Amino acid sequence: xxxxxxxxxxxxxxxxxxxxxxxxxxxxxxxxxxxxxxxxxxxxxxxxxxxxxxxxxxxxxxxxxxxxxxxxxxxxxxxxxxxxxxxxxxxxxxxxxxxxxxxxxxxxxxxxxxxxxxxxxxxxxxxxxxxxxxxxxxxxxxxxxxxxxxxxxxxxxxxxxxxxxxxxxxxxxxxxxxxxxxxxxxxxxxxxxxxxxxxxxxxxxxxxxxxxxxxxxxxxxxxxxxxxxxxxxxxxxxxxxxxxxxxxxxxxxxxxxxxxxxxxxx
Amino acid sequence: xxxxxxxxxxxxxxxxxxxxxxxxxxxxxxxxxxxxxxxxxxxxxxxxxxxxxxxxxxxxxxxxxxxxxxxxxxxxxxxxxxxxxxxxxxxxxxxxxxxxxxxxxxxxxxxxxxxxxxxxxxxxxxxxxxxxxxxxxxxxxxxxxxxxxxxxxxxxxxxxxxxxxxxxxxxxxxxxxxxxxxxxxxxxxxxxxxxxxxxxxxxxxxxxxxxxxxxxxxxxxxxxxxxxxxxxxxxxxxxxxxxxxxxxxxxxxxxxxxx
Numbered sequence: 001x002x003x004x005x006x007x008x009x010x011x012x013x014x015x016x017x018x019x020x021x022x023x024x025x026x027x028x029x030x031x032x033x034x035x036x037x038x039x040x041x042x043x044x045x046x047x048x049x050x051x052x053x054x055x056x057x058x059x060x061x062x063x064x065x066x067x068x069x070x071x072x073x074x075x076x077x078x079x080x081x082x083x084x085x086x087x088x089x090x091x092x093x094x095x096x097x098x099x100x101x102x103x104x105x106x107x108x109x110x111x112x113x114x115x116x117x118x119x120x121x122x123x124x125x126x127x128x129x130x131x132x133x134x135x136x137x138x139x140x141x142x143x144x145x146x147x148x149x150x151x152x153x154x155x156x157x158x159x160x161x162x163x164x165x166x167x168x169x170x171x172x173x174x175x176x177x178x179x180x181x182x183x184x185x186x187x188x189x190x191x192x193x194x195x196x197x198x199x200x201x202x203x204x205x206x207x208x209x210x211x212x213x214x215x216x217x218x219x220x221x222x223x224x225x226x227x228x229x230x231x232x233x234x235x236x237x238x239x240x241x242x243x244x245x246x247x248x249x250x251x252x253x254x255x256x257x258x259x260x261x262x263x264x265x266x
Numbered sequence: 267x268x269x270x271x272x273x274x275x276x277x278x279x280x281x282x283x284x285x286x287x288x289x290x291x292x293x294x295x296x297x298x299x300x301x302x303x304x305x306x307x308x309x310x311x312x313x314x315x316x317x318x319x320x321x322x323x324x325x326x327x328x329x330x331x332x333x334x335x336x337x338x339x340x341x342x343x344x345x346x347x348x349x350x351x352x353x354x355x356x357x358x359x360x361x362x363x364x365x366x367x368x369x370x371x372x373x374x375x376x377x378x379x380x381x382x383x384x385x386x387x388x389x390x391x392x393x394x395x396x397x398x399x400x401x402x403x404x405x406x407x408x409x410x411x412x413x414x415x416x417x418x419x420x421x422x423x424x425x426x427x428x429x430x431x432x433x434x435x436x437x438x439x440x441x442x443x444x445x446x447x448x449x450x451x452x453x454x455x456x457x458x459x460x461x462x463x464x465x466x467x468x469x470x471x472x473x474x475x476x477x478x479x480x481x482x483x484x485x486x487x488x489x490x491x492x493x494x495x496x497x498x499x500x501x502x503x504x505x506x507x508x509x510x511x512x513x514x515x516x517x518x519x520x521x522x523x524x525x
Contacts, residue, residue, distance in 0.1 A: 055429055076431050083429040089422035093444045102440070106430045160429075 001069065003158055003190040004031040004054055009063030011049050011216075022215030023049045027063075029209065029218065031190060033157065036181075038193045038201035038208045040247065046216020047194045048162055054192060055083055055160050068157060079107060081158040082151030086166045088143035090135035090150075097122070097131035100150045107154060121149040124183060141172040145179065152187060159184070161193045165200065177203055181230055198251075202226075202243045203234060210250035220250035310492045318496035326481075326500045333477040334504050336393055337465035340400020341458060341508070347401065348408025349450065355409070356416035356442070373406055377464065381471045396468040396477075403464045404457040411453035415446030451516040458508040466501060478504065 011024040024046040031037050039047040052058040053065050056076040067075035075081065082103070090099045100121050101114040109117070122128045125145040135143055144164055151159055165173045177200060184191055195201050201208045202224055210220040224243045226234055234240055292312050298304070299311040306314070319326065355362050377399060384395030419441050427437045469479030478501045485494035 057425055057428055076429065079430060081429070083426065085422050085425070087420070087422045089420065089426055091423065091441070091444070093447075103430050105440075106427075106432050106436060 001033065002030045002066075003033045003035065003068065004029070004192060005064075005066040006030070006050075006053070007064045007066075009050075009053055009060040009065055011046070011053060011058060012061045015061065024053070024060075025215035025217050027216070027218055031192060033190055034188055035207065036184065036191045036193065036205045038195055038205040039211060040195055040198065040201045040208055041211030041216075041251070042213060044213040044216070045211040046213070047211050049216065050211075051160055051162055051192060051194050055081060079103065079154055080156055081160050082154065082156045083160045084144070084147045084151045084162070084164045086163040088135070088140070088147040090143055090146060092135050094135075095131065096127070096133050096135065096138070096146050099135065099146060100153050102150060103154050117153055121153050124152070124186065125149045125179070139172075140168055141176055144168065144176060148180065148183065152183070152189065155187070157190060159189045159191045161191065163194055163196065166196065173200070178231070180204065185228070198244055198247050199235070202240060202247060203230065208243070208247050210247060219253070220247075222246045222250060306491055307489055310495050314492040315495040315499060318492045319499055322493065322496060326478075326497060329476060329478045329481045329497065330500045330504050332393070332474075333462070333465045333469065333479060333501075334507075336396045336468075336477065337400055337461040337504070337508065340397045340465065341404050341461040343397070344401035344404025344457065344461070345408050345454065348405045348453075349412055351405070351409050352413035352416055352446075355413050362413075369406060369409070372402070377403075377467055378471050381468045385472050390472065391474045393474070395473065396465060399468040400461045400464045404461050407457040407460065408450070408453045411449045411456075412446050415449030416442045419445045447519065451512070451519055454512045455509070455516060458512040459505050462501070462505040462508050 006027055006029045009024060009027045010022075013021040013023055027046075027050060029037075029050075039050060041047050049058060053060050054067060054072060056065070056067075056072040065072040068078075068080040070078070070080075090096075091102070094102070097115075097118045100118045101109075104114045104117060118131065119128070122131050125148060127142060127145060127149075130138060130142065130146075135146070138146065147164070148159075151161075165176050168176060180191075181204060183189075191204075193201070193204060202222075205224050208222040208224060209218055210222065211217065212219045222243055224239075226237065226239050226243070295309075296312050299309055351365075355365065380402070381395055381399050384398055388394050416438075423441050423445075424437065427441055432440070465477070466479035466482075469477045470483055473480075475481070475484060478497050482494050482497045482501070485491075485497060
């Protein structure tokens with residue numbers, strides 16, 4: 001049983017046209033329930049495309065994507081996952097509470113059940129007093145916490161995140177990483193997390209998947225042996241730096257291959 | 267009570283420079299007419315205009331009612347049609363390419379040509395051509411803006427809704443329509459004064475001589491400049507009334523947002 005299972009998935013944009021792009025080629029990946037997996041790589045390596053295949057916002061050109069033991073399309077219809085983006089994407093005409101309630105509205109929950117769950121989620125992200133505020137009255141970090149609360153409102157087993165902290169400053173970012181781990185531990189949610197940041201990927205993940213571009217593929221998977229409990233001291237541990245080095249080497253190896261070092265082409 | 271007092275005071279405080287400027291301007295105007303002994307056909311004194319305005323008030327009010335009714339009916343009809351069409355256009359993109367050139371072409375035809383044509387279609391005393399003209403002008407302003415509001419939604423919002431397996435109808439109701447509402451109020455702010463101006467102008471091309479526009483032109487034709495100015499004053503007030511109405515509508519909507 002796995003939370004996400006991808007078998008030989010490929011994605012080609014503009015197939016057969018002059019601007020054809022091999023966004024992903026023969027990607028296979030399994031994510032276990034409760035696991036935190038990060039996808040890292042340079043721009044154009046297909047990490048966001050891979051996330052959108054899992055979310056069924058894109059269909060693979062070839063291969064299979066299974067989420068929660070069903071085809072990805074069915075998992076989307078069943079709202080088996082929640083999603084958060086780099087932009088918090090809150091609806092500015094809705095209060096914070098109404099934003100959190102949106103996925104529940106679409107599921108047809110009644111008013112009382114929605115209000116109860118919204119309160120629970122506001123507690124979870126530790127912003128209980130901001131339910132009746134409008135998004136623009138909140139800081140960027142607070143907005144992103146509300147976006148996470150909204151993504152988890154229906155208690156989905158899987159959370160998909162596309163560079164959710166990319167627009168935040170470094171201090172807020174580290175605080176949010178701690179918050180995300182706390183929330184995931186409390187809810188037992190599986191996470192697939194796209195990021196540009198090596199320390200962020202290592203700090204959060206059980207496994208870091210290193211990807212490379214043209215065509216997008218998985219080049220290395222780094223196991224992070226930091227254990228379940230992580231706090232600010234984690235960032236000073238030897239294992240943390242070792243994992244960072246391993247990820248960096250994975251990224252650098254592919255960079256060397258790209259500029260023609262380390263092979264006999266020239 | 268105190269809060270209301272404060273609000274009144276700040277509003278008055280904000281308006282004070284405008285009031286002082288307006289009073290000085292009128293004073294200068296009056297002084298210049300008297301000092302240089304300007305002839306009434308060249309420039310009329312504000313006091314003479316005001317005298318005409320008060321003594322002919324019933325007539326002016328009647329004319330303003332005629333023009334105002336035309337503008338209001340045209341504004342409402344144009345808004346309803348514009349909103350309806352923007353929904354159709356945003357739903358069926360291909361129609362956009364068919365209708366936009368037609369809309370641009372129609373918009374490029376001068377008002378008086380259309381009014382003349384419309385006047386021939388209806389009886390000479392009918393107000394309908396003028397209302398159609400107002401509705402047409404309003405229609406394009408509303409159509410362009412609301413269609414933009416319905417289509418220019420944040421890509422993140424759309425992806426999010428698709429991740430919730432939301433139907434197109436749900437996306438329309440929960441994303442596109444709320445997104446378009448501020449665009450509607452902006453378009454009304456432009457369309458409301460335009461409706462009044464169109465109602466006046468369309469009176470210049472025949473038909474009943476009962477509105478503000480036709481009263482202004484006939485008074486000028488008879489060299490009754492003070493009377494013409496009195497009708498111009500009424501036209502200004504009517505335009506302001508429409509504009510104020512659209513501003514109040516918009517601020518009511520914004521209050522709902524900001525709480």
